[in-house]
Amino acid sequence: SINAERLLGRLHALGQIGRDGDGRLVRLAGSDADKAGRDVVVAWIRAAGLDVAIDRIGNIFGIWRTADIADEAPVLLGSHIDTVINAGIYDGCYGVLSGLEVIETLKASGYAPARAIAVAAFTNEEGVRYAPDMMGSLVHVGGLPVEEALTTVGTDGTVLGIELERIGYAGAKKPGFLKPHAYIELHIEQGPVLEREGIPIGAVENLQGISWQRITVDGDANHAGTTPMSMRRDAGHAAARVITFLRDRAQASNAPTVATVGCMSFEPNAINVIPSRATFTVDLRDPDEGRLRAEEVALAAYLKDLAAAEEVTISVERLARFEPVTFDSSIVELVEEAARRRGLTSKRMTSGAGHDAQMIARIAPSAMIFVPSFGGISHNPREHTTDIDLVAGANILLDVVSHLAAQ
Amino acid sequence: SINAERLLGRLHALGQIGRDGDGRLVRLAGSDADKAGRDVVVAWIRAAGLDVAIDRIGNIFGIWRTADIADEAPVLLGSHIDTVINAGIYDGCYGVLSGLEVIETLKASGYAPARAIAVAAFTNEEGVRYAPDMMGSLVHVGGLPVEEALTTVGTDGTVLGIELERIGYAGAKKPGFLKPHAYIELHIEQGPVLEREGIPIGAVENLQGISWQRITVDGDANHAGTTPMSMRRDAGHAAARVITFLRDRAQASNAPTVATVGCMSFEPNAINVIPSRATFTVDLRDPDEGRLRAEEVALAAYLKDLAAAEEVTISVERLARFEPVTFDSSIVELVEEAARRRGLTSKRMTSGAGHDAQMIARIAPSAMIFVPSFGGISHNPREHTTDIDLVAGANILLDVVSHLAAQ
Ligand SMILES: NC(=O)NCCC(=O)O
Ligand SMILES: NC(=O)NCCC(=O)O
16 A cells, blocks of 8 residues: 555645745646746655656656566556646645655565556646646647647746746657556546545546637727716626526536636726726536537527627637547446455546546546545635545555556 | 817827827826826926916816905816726816816916916826725815825725825825815716717716725635536626626616626636636716615615525625716806807706716816717727817817806
8 A cells, every 4th residue: 555644745745835925826837836846746756766757848757667667658647736726735736646656655565567657747737827728748649739839828928838948847858758558647526426425436437528718809998977878888798698698508408518707807997997808718518529519509609699789799719629538448447446445435437627637548548536525626725635535546546557567 | 269279289298198008098096107197287287377286185286376366266177187098088188188278378368367267187086096086076175084095005906195105296285275166177078968969068967976886706716627507606607697687777777877897807717717706896877866876775685685596705895986966057057158159059968977076066166068079989099079179168168267267
């Protein structure tokens, strides 16, 4: 079994890195806080005696090779250490640090792998500062040219490639240099299912599709006091209609579709000026590709009608689009089997969040292990998983990896 | 008649001061741009041979006293030179520069006033950076203690008093030192009425009530992908409901009530995080105090129901509240009479915008003159009034002032 104290100690230590003036955890991709987190993780990887490799998009790999491995293609573990704004400490970091923990445990145990084992910390999984999300793993699998990814402009006007240079994580390795034999990612569920059902282990068999759009509404600034309601071209009002449309539609349906408007800004953003422009994001998800496409079509139709009715112009920019993914059933079975052997119940489930596993699945058999999230809360400082569940998940990862790397 | 070239030249010159990097006119109260505008106006006032006085809230007065005036209490003209974000060049500046123009014209003509005549540029009429609006004139009439006004914190976290010190316009005079005999403010209409009806002069007989509130909705941040629609406490969605409620209500009614949400911000404002907080402003106006109060009550009731239904908490801060004002009928009649003598049609009307006249009316007989606004557009760079209308308005002001100052 893994060293619980070491894993939990590192998790809490990393969770203190990147706190802002208000004590909020904000470790956005490419930021100074990201650098500080990377530095600590790289130091731990080196201390464990692994080879460190960093690629051009800043993905960090810690690779364990032994003298007598039969096959270089590694069993890859990992996740990410970048965070959202005002994040919890588990999302992503748990998977990276458990991957490292599993390798250290296997090394110390005298285990002789038949193939390399590696842990990855992928760049910009959250997609908060730079879209799309899962960017590092997407580049790794060739889904996005690295040159294009590096020129991405962030919400704060920065350019990812320049930021990576600045923080010293624009590596030399060609993205995708490491072709995994298999990929397995341990993560907190971030949703309410496991906790509600009292099940400690999720064997994640698929992951829903993700559609991200940025929508800009242009109306006309005018005086809040003198402009009759009937003469307004109010961009802010049109944006509000989109939010209520999405909510009403999702709630009226029996489908598991979720729709979120997370970012919003008005221009000129003055109390007595009718907004001339509203810019906002729409995050649509559904496990079924056909239904996700239908939701996108319904939104587009609504925007067209809204533009006509409100005499505003509406433009749409696609920020991310990923189809649902089905994971490798034999790895999912290994997860179930490992749970059974440790006397833990498990449940096959869908991931509501996007994960690096979703990208790596394009090039290698992949799956995920989930552990319960307190109250289903994530992307929130109250994100929490009990130590017992964290340790149990890492031990399942250990069992699955030792099995996969043995052949 | 006034010197049209001088007035229009100054109006255009002042309109070039305070352009930002994108060429937008942004001369917010207390800013460097405001200082630059003030410096130019003060220089013109001095060049006209008037006494300059600046009070503690930064109101600027240019006073024409002659050796043989019978009464020190001046006929006061004026308006403001602060602007909204991305403003037009007429709002406020037209009134200040016309006031100066009228005094210069009277001085040059050999006119011997029976009382002083003064022009005022009041601080922070727009209320965009610091609420409430009409702050300088409100302080002048004793409606807000100057100490309280000076400690107002702006949308950018600055403090008005510190900004006024910084730009050199924290004057020594006690606010209200100048008690006017009468006040008359010339302004662009900022609404569509005069242009639509082809009438060059508005004789403004009243001004609608204004209610400004800042509303904060607190929900719960959570993951956009994993949180079922039914389990969300989405502050952004609740804010959107308020916007659609206000629009639907105003549009369903026959009353002239206007309702505007001009400012909006989400926290943490991340694409895949359900907003934990939404902060926005509500600007409600109605010429009838009872109806305005009823709208405020309806909004409060809606917020209460919404908070319960969406499981969010909602707090409300009052930023400004001014009752409707009726102007002095004898001055309104003087405006109509002056128009008639110059062969211009005029119309009695209500002001949809707030104005300094609304405050000064508390301590002196007051009224306003409006000129047409192209397309009813204001608080917008496309704000426009023809030169002919601008000059006609200034001549009406001249006639009314020469009448009022003669006795
Ligand atoms: N796991 C996780 O929160 N990923 C971020 C990408 C997303 O699902 O929005
Ligand atoms: N005249 C004018 O635009 N005043 C600003 C205050 C307001 O009416 O919002």
